[in-house]
Amino acid sequence: MEPSFFPKPMTDIPFTLDQLRILKAIVAEGSFKLAAESLFVSQPAISLQVQNIERQLNVPLFDRGGRKAQLTEAGKLLLSYGEQLLSLCQETCRAIEDLQNLQGGTLIVGASQTTGTYLLPRMIGMFRQKYPLVKVQLQVHSTRRTSWAVANGLVDLAIIGGEVRGELQDILEIIPYAEDELALILPASHPLAEVDRIQKEDLYQLGFINLDYQSTIRKVIEQVLTCSGIDTERLKVEMELNSVEAIKNAVQSGLGAAFVSTTAIEKELHMGIIRSVCVEDVVVKRTLSVIINPNRYRSKAAEAFTKDILPQFSTNGEYLLEKLSLHSNTFDPGS
Helix, strand or coil: CCCCCCCCCCCCCCCCHHHHHHHHHHHHHCCHHHHHHHHCCCHHHHHHHHHHHHHHHCCCCEECCCCCCEECHHHHHHHHHHHHHHHHHHHHHHHHHHHHCCCCCEEEEEECHHHHHHHHHHHHHHHHHHCCCCEEEEEECCHHHHHHHHHCCCCCEEEECCCCCHHHCCCCEEEEEEEEEEEEEEECCCHHHHCCEECHHHHHHCEEEEECCCCHHHHHHHHHHHHCCCCHHHCEEEEEECCHHHHHHHHHCCCCEEEEEHHHCHHHHHHCCEEEEEECCECCEEEEEEEECCCCCCCHHHHHHHHHCHHHHCCCHHHHHHHHHCCCCCCCCCC
């Protein structure tokens, strides 16, 4: 005889996609009230839907003892699978949209902070001139978060400057794209700003403005300087800021020196409000990469961006196209 505590088998799916969206919104916003506002529904309606799921599943989804909406283990599990389901639904809609209108559709591009702020807007501008009917979304986050978005099919492709985490390297196709040079910038009034090249020892006399210690750009800079025989422990760090724009403004105001991507300082150099100087026998570069998920559907808009725009900014356009063409819409919904 079957023990009475065994759950009954589920013959119907005990939740809807709308309920999954509600669950995701509650976690994202941190409360039932804010989730209701973001979804333009009443808070009682949100609470009722959560209660319905809990009744159908016969498990609590939220720990109601705290002030903030905290998921139980069952809630975390449902959210994890629910996000995958919602992502696949969005992917399905985009694939159907492609079939209906090859001239329209949506392009979702991801980028890490510096590339997303300075490089991608130019690329998207060129793309929009050629394909004005395509809707474009740009999502700028850390390399880690951007990589996960590509892996989960939330982003068509991304350009990143950091290293992809180990668990994602088997999922994503990582293609070297371009070299991003990081220049040493100084206030226009600084004595060393009048020379074209300084010595390594001069770096120890400068006060530096850095990104925070978790920044991938900062790690690249320290690695290159160390390999060039510079003791990074001797460099004087005057302050740490969380954006390149803040660093440029600080340098412009005479607060110190910094290493910044050359793509981020074109306007300031042209205006003469900061100066860029070379360091003898030191070239600071990092490799930008294009990442895609070869097991996900890639929209016609993404294919057009890949073919028409990406090679124009790449140091190895032919190789890039060759690698990307190997994964051109390899996902077959009918397989």
